[in-house]
Amino acid sequence: xxxxxxxxxxxxxxxxxxxxxxxxxxxxxxxxxxxxxxxxxxxxxxxxxxxxxxxxxxxxxxxxxxxxxxxxxxxxxxxxxxxxxxxxxxxxxxxxxx
Amino acid sequence: xxxxxxxxxxxxxxxxxxxxxxxxxxxxxxxxxxxxxxxxxxxxxxxxxxxxxxxxxxxxxxxxxxxxxxxxxxxxxxxxxxxxxxxxxxxxxxxxxxxxxxxxxxxxxxxxxxxxxxxxxxxxxxxxxxxxxxxxxxxxxxxxxxxxxxxxxxxxxxxxxxxxxxxxxxxxxxxxxxxxxxxxxxxxxxxxxxxxxxxxxxxxxxxxxxxxxxxxxxxxxxxxxxxxxxxxxxxxxxxxxxxxxxxxxxxxxxxxxxxxxxxxxxxxxxxxxxxxxxxxxxxxxxxxxxxxxxxxxxxxxxxxxxxxxxxxxxxxxxxxxxxxxxxxxxxxxxxxxxxxxxxxxxxxxxxxxxxxxxxxxxxxxxxxxxx
Numbered sequence: 103x104x105x106x107x108x109x110x111x112x113x114x115x116x117x118x119x120x121x122x123x124x125x126x127x128x129x130x131x132x133x134x135x136x137x138x139x140x141x142x143x144x145x146x147x148x149x150x151x152x153x154x155x156x157x158x159x160x161x162x163x164x165x166x167x168x169x170x171x172x173x174x175x176x177x178x179x180x181x182x183x184x185x186x187x188x189x190x191x192x193x194x195x196x197x198x199x200x
Numbered sequence: 201x202x203x204x205x206x207x208x209x210x211x212x213x214x215x216x217x218x219x220x221x222x223x224x225x226x227x228x229x230x231x232x233x234x235x236x237x238x239x240x241x242x243x244x245x246x247x248x249x250x251x252x253x254x255x256x257x258x259x260x261x262x263x264x265x266x267x268x269x270x271x272x273x274x275x276x277x278x279x280x281x282x283x284x285x286x287x288x289x290x291x292x293x294x295x296x297x298x299x300x301x302x303x304x305x306x307x308x309x310x311x312x313x314x315x316x317x318x319x320x321x322x323x324x325x326x327x328x329x330x331x332x333x334x335x336x337x338x339x340x341x342x343x344x345x346x347x348x349x350x351x352x353x354x355x356x357x358x359x360x361x362x363x364x365x366x367x368x369x370x371x372x373x374x375x376x377x378x379x380x381x382x383x384x385x386x387x388x389x390x391x392x393x394x395x396x397x398x399x400x401x402x403x404x405x406x407x408x409x410x411x412x413x414x415x416x417x418x419x420x421x422x423x424x425x426x427x428x429x430x431x432x433x434x435x436x437x438x439x440x441x442x443x444x445x446x447x448x449x450x451x452x453x454x455x456x457x458x459x460x461x462x463x464x465x466x467x468x469x470x471x472x473x474x475x476x477x478x479x480x481x482x483x484x485x486x487x488x489x490x491x492x493x494x495x496x497x498x499x500x501x502x503x504x505x506x507x508x509x510x511x512x513x514x515x516x517x518x519x520x521x522x523x524x525x526x527x528x529x530x531x532x533x534x535x536x537x538x539x540x541x542x543x544x545x546x547x548x549x550x551x552x553x554x555x556x557x558x559x560x561x562x563x564x565x566x567x568x569x570x571x
Contacts, residue, residue, distance in 0.1 A: 111235060111260060115276065145276035149260035153280050154302065161259040195259045 104135055104180075105190035109162075112150075112193075116143040121190055130185045132164055133176040150193065165192040204526050205270070205568040206534055207251065208542060209238030212560035214253055216271045219555075223532055223546040226555045232274065233265065240307050240521055242566045247315035252334060254305040254320070262304050264320075264334050277334035281305070281322055284341035290324065291353040300324045300344070307521065309364035321361030325352060325378040327390060340390035343376065348395060348412040355379035355415045355434075356480075362520055363419050367426045375429065375444065380405075380415035383431065385444050396444030400433060418520040420462045422469035430472050430499070432462040432520070437474055439499050450499025455486045461523035465548060466531040470498040473533060473549060475518040484515035492535070494549050508552030509543065516541070521564035528569055536562025 103123040113120060124138035133156075140147040147153070150162050156176075158164070164171045166189065167181045183189045206217040213231025236255045244250040253265040253274075264277040287300035303323040311317035316333040326344050328337040343349075352359060360379055367373035372389035375396075382397040395411045405413045415434035422428065431438040431447065435458050438447040451457035456476040465471035472495045478486045485491060490509045493502040516537035526532035533545045540559040545552045 109259070111257070115263070145263075148262070148279045152261070154282060159259065159261060198258070 103187060104130055104138070104184060105187055106135065106139060107190045107192045108146075109193060109195040111195065112146055115145050115149070118143070129177075130180045131177050132158075132171065132174065132180070135180070135191060161196040161198055163194045163196050165194060166190075202528060203570045204528070204532060205243070205248075205570060206524075206542065206544075207241040207243060207271075207564075207566040207568065208536060208559065208562060209241040209253070209521075209564035210536075210540070210560040210562050211237055214238040214241050214255075215556075215559060217542065217555060221528055223526075223528075223544060226544075228556050229271070231560075232271065236263075238563060239304060240564045240566075242308050242310060242564075243568045244310040244315040244318075246311065246313050248568050248570055250310070250315040250333075252308040252310060252318055254308055256304045262302075264305065264308075266334050278330070278336050281320070281326075281328055281337050282339070283326060283344070284339040288344075288350065290349060290359060291351060293354060295353075297350070300326070302326075303358065306360045306362045307364055309366060312366050312368055319364050319366075319374075321364050321376060323358045323360040324354075325359045325361040325381060327361055327364070327374075327376055329390065340386075342386070342391050343384060343393045346384075346393045346395075348381070351412055352378065352381035353413065363416070365419060365421055365426075365429075367421075368423045369426055373426075373443075375419060375421075377416040377419050377431075379417065380413060380434075382412050382414040383416050383419060383429075383444055396440075397447070398445065399440075399447030399449075400438065401436070401449075402434065404434070417460045418462050420464045420472070422464045425469045428469065428498075430462050430464060432459050432474055434458065434480060437462065437499060450495070452495070452500035452502055454493055454502050455491075455504075459518075460520040461518055461535065463523045463525055463533070465533075466525045466527040467529075468496070468531075471496050471548070472499060473523065474502075475523065475535065477517060483517045488513050488515060490514040490516065490537075492533070492549055492552075505545075505549040505552070507550065508545075508554075519563055521566075522562050524565050524567040526567045526569045532567070534565050534567055536565045538562065 202221040208215040213234040215230035240254045249270040251267040255263040289297035292298035307321040309319040320328040327340045363377035365375040374386045400414045417432045427443045429440040437451045439450045459477045492505040516539035523535035536542045538561040
């Protein structure tokens with residue numbers, strides 16, 4: 103199971119708490135984790151990545167291990183601490199707009 | 201006894217304002233979807249408890265919400281608005297080709313007789329239809345594909361399809377309007393389309409009388425006479441008596457013919473309302489006076505309606521979808537401002553009261569008359 107922290111608006115939308123756990127098939131990557139989130143919470147489909155291009159939305163950022171992973175390729179493996187469940191994969195709405 | 205429900209979309213959530221038929225006391229319910237932009241919020245004529253909401257923001261994109269119980273509970277519906285085939289290009293602001301990209305839903309128009317059928321007008325401009333209550337969407341691509349799409353260009357607010365009118369007397373006839381492309385009509389349920397912009401004149405485009413390229417802000421019709429259309433264009437208030445085949449200007453004595461919404465009285469097909477705005481640079485009322493103008497003769501001759509509206513130091517705007525009427529015997533008229541006020545008149549515009557004052561900027565107002 104991969105632990106994921108969702109931004110506040112999406113917690114409200116999915117009616118979940120700060121952290122969710124999703125079962126990821128195969129290698130844990132940004133793409134497979136988002137696939138699992140969208141499968142478990144269909145109302146979140148399209149909120150993290152564009153429906154057509156599957157590109158990360160510009161104001162959605164990914165963090166783990168104190169690192170900004172937002173610009174990593176979507177099929178890169180996530181850090182071991184995330185895949186073992188020691189820490190959560192953080193999905194953050196960027197601070198923007200003043 | 202009848203009652204009225206006002207569906208308010210704002211910059212930071214949706215609100216439902218309710219009153220009995222006297223329209224004197226109002227309850228404010230909301231915000232629903234707090235923090236999200238609600239571009240449009242509309243109920244089905246066929247089932248007044250069926251409500252549709254366009255919910256979006258710059259972080260998480262577009263969502264569609266549906267209620268089956270008048271807004272007490274909500275269900276997130278489908279948000280896959282995929283253009284049919286290769287999307288192609290339209291013109292960018294500088295005239296260069298720019299690929300079609302979905303951004304948001306500006307307008308949701310439920311079918312007149314089936315609560316599960318709903319149309320969505322989107323940016324970049326296209327028309328979609330759902331026949332399953334908003335779960336899935338399919339583009340009516342004959343609109344973008346009819347031939348002029350490559351020449352459409354965004355207005356200041358984006359290239360949006362913001363107006364959808366369903367003709368109640370001719371099945372399959374649909375009118376839409378796009379900024380800045382113009383007005384279009386389909387007579388075959390959205391399969392094929394033609395521009396209906398003859399008579400429009402826009403000095404800000406290379407050919408002022410071109411068949412497309414006009415920045416139409418809103419179109420309105422009366423349900424009993426749908427061949428007569430009223431248009432608020434970027435500049436100019438226009439009228440067509442032949443379902444858009446030709447237009448003539450009816451701005452008459454308006455203090456400014458720039459503005460956004462236009463609405464027709466529920467029972468008087470020749471009574472029309474606009475809210476003049478000073479200019480496209482200033483986006484607030486002339487002289488700081490918030491005035492609705494009414495024509496009882498279908499345009500040309502207009503009277504200001506001011507009782508109860510601020511007549512000094514008022515610099516709000518009223519956006520294109522932010523004015524609507526109820527259908528009670530004494531027609532009620534409602535509009536919302538970018539300052540967060542919702543004004544109501546229970547007597548066709550003669551007298552106004554502010555029924556809620558400090559909402560987020562109002563993007564849309566729709567009214568349901570419930571029996």
